[in-house]
Amino acid sequence: MYSYTEFDHAFLAERNAQFRGQVERRIDGSLTEDEFKPLRLMNGLYLQLHAYMLRVAIPYGTLNSRQMEKLADISERWDKGYGHFTTRQNIQYNWPQLRDVPDMLDALAEVNLHAIQTSGNTIRNVTADHFAGAAADEVADPRPVAELIRQWSTDHPEFQFLPRKFKVAVTGDTADRAVIKAHDIGLRIVKRGEEIGYEVIVGGGLGRTPMIGKVLYEFVSQEDLLPTLEAIVSVYNLLGRRDNKYKARIKITVHENGIEDIRQRVNERYALIRPQFTGVDQQMLARIEADFAAPEFKSADQTPYLNAYDQDPLFRSWADTNLTAHRNPEYAIVSISLKAHGKTPGDATGRQMRLMAGLAKRYGHDELRISHEQNVILPHVHRGDLPSVYYALKAEGLGTANIGLISDIIACPGMDYCALATARSIPIAQEIATRFDELKLEHDVGPLKIKISGCINACGHHHVGHIGILGLDRAGVENYQITLGGDGTEDATIGERAGPGFSADEIIPAVERLVLAYLDLRNDPAETFLQTYRRLGLAPFKAALYPQVAGKESRANAA
Known part of the structure; x- marks a missing residue:
């Protein structure tokens, strides 16, 4: 991972000292x-709602053990x-x-972490595929370029007061695990012959006006990427609306302007600024890439894994759901679920961290x-060590075998914490997970992504959930709308609203229906919820959601 330089340390120390003085003046x-x-x-x-909240950046999602330990220490000392x-x-x-x-x-x-640009109308924390550097089907590790973008965008003098917040995501795989089409700029690493480049997608986003991003360029070379990004954000900074934050x-x-007009403006801006990029960014990228060299993978006995898989059904269930193929066949990618049934999605105690x-x-x-998706990943674990990892996780409530299943729910903090929220998210997520654990159905149901937002800002990504739930205020009463058929992958789709919302008491039975x-509708157990929905459309699911309406329509047609 990236190693801070003397400049990085000095920059952080100066920023923190400046903010300490501002806090003292506020107090x-x-x-x-x-x-x-x-x-x-x-x-x-x-x-x-109730207190201050500090949001800490974890650039492109990468941590080492010392950093995670420090996050645990902070949670126990000051939270x-x-x-x-x-x-x-x-x-x-x-x-x-x-x-x-x-x-x-x-x-x-002390451990090279900060909270800079995790808020405000600026370029936010750059995100990336959480399997970066480990996935079996990866074109290239996206984290070096994500780090380059982080350095370029941090305290960029032109981009500190943009019309609105700005989010960038990068993936190095054809399978999109970074939701790049729902970002202001999404980058996919691609190959043209032997040359590495980037597909550049702009204009994605969720919130009150959800949109799937559009391809601005099918291929941008590595040398041209940073000036292209600078041109895009410069055009947006001048053209973006400031009269209405929505x-x-x-x-x-x-x-409003059309992708062709935006492309022309970006091309014009790019031509003006390209001479300013003299190759220093590529020198920086080369140094950064050296920090992301693959670890020295070991070769060892896999018998402990094979024995545990054969003899322990709980381990086998966890291995089937929480492990992903690694580019080294002796290794696996371990997804640690922070979604134990009935717990708050995404929360981890200091002890667990x-x-x-x-x-x-x-x-x-x-x-x-x-x-x-609010889980933690161990990207490089030898298969022979997997039983030891699992049993240690299980002892601390982190061994839930539900990655990608119905209880692996994304949920924003909702009205339990957020001043913008209009409904609760966390209790709904907890009740859904608990209910399907009681029914013992989630492994039979298979892959199904539920995403819950407590307001129209869509921090829970409900628009791209297979089942999306949006909590709203209706005359002082929490009301939950359901959308169906959303998808946050390379086939990104905005979900379709099913109909009228449900009260807090009605939403769990509605999801169960x-x-x-x-x-009942799927062709066979291999057909996922999303595949069934795409095959049949909204109608049969709407009938299940609103049986009284469907019954009235049936009687009317019969008459």
């Missing part, structure tokens, strides 16, 4: 909350003993005291990843 009353707000947002500090991993591969602390935040930032800096994202800019750090150090070449209908 002594020299700064009002309105004056303090833009300063705290530049350092990842929000004011939530309530846990952290919340988010859909942008960040971690949030929901209960810090304002006076403690500068000390938290200094503690983060129409300020680049997706609206692309929609410390355990995962220890497992990474002992068995995982000192690497961990945070996924946008949907899933039971799918089990």
Whole structure:
């Protein structure tokens, strides 16, 4: 992973010292909350419903054991003993005291972590495929270029006050595990002959106006990538709307002007700025790439894995759901579920974080990843070590065998924490997971992605859930809309709204009816929920959701 230079350390120390002074001025009353707000947002500090919240960047989701241990220490020293991993591969602390935040930032800096640009109208934490550097079908590791983009965008003088927040994601695989088509800029590493380049997608995003990004360029060379990105963001900075924050994202800019017009403007801006890029960025990239060299994989006996798989049905179930093929056939990618049935999706205690750090150090070449699906990944584990990893995880409540299943739910913090939320998300996720655990159906149901947002801002990615749930306020009462058929992969699709919403008491039975209908409708157990939905369309699922309406229509047709 990337190693900080003397410049990086000095930069962080200066930023943290500056913010410490601003916090002191807020506490002594020299700064009002309105004056303090833009300063705290530049350092990842929000004011939530009940307390401040510090959002820490985990660039492209990569951590080592020392960093994870520090996150655990911070949760126990300055918060309530846990952290919340988010859909942008960040971690949030929901209960810090304002006076403690500068000390938290200094503690983060000790292990090369920070909270810069995790908020505000700037380029946010750059995200990437959580299997980067390990996936069997990867074209190239996307993390070096993600780190280059992070360095380019951090404190970029032109891009600190964009029309709206700006999100970039990178994948190095044909299988999109980074949801690049729902980002302001999505990059896919591609090959043209032997040359590595990038497909550039712009104008994706969710929220109140969900849109799938459009291909701006099918191939941009490695040397041209950074000036191309600079040109795109420059055009958006000038053209993007500032009169209405709900129409300020680049997706609206692309929609209102058209992709051809945007491409022409970007080409013109690129021609002006390209001479300024003299190859220094490529020298930086070469140095960065050296930090991401593959670990020295070992060759060892796989018998412990084979024995555990044959003899322990719980281990076998976990291996079948939570392991992914590694590019080295002796290894596996381990997905650690932070979605134990009935628990808050994405939460990990300090004790659990410390355990995962220890497992990474002992068995995982000192690497961990945070996924946008709010789970933790050990990307490089030898198959012979998998039983030891599993039993250690199981002892701390981290051995749930549900990756990709119905209880592996993405959920935003909702009205339990967020000042913008209009409904609760966490209790709904907990109740769905608990209910299907009671029914013992989730392994029979198979791959099914439920995503829940507590407001129209869609931090829970509900638009691209196979089943999406959006919580809204209807005259002071929580109301939950369902969308169906969404997809956040390379075949990205915005889900279709099924019909009227459901109350908090009705939403769990409604989801149960949907899933039971799918089990009746599928051709065979190999046909997934999404495949069945795409084959049959909305009608049979809508009938299951609203049986009273379907019954009335049936009687009317019969009459």
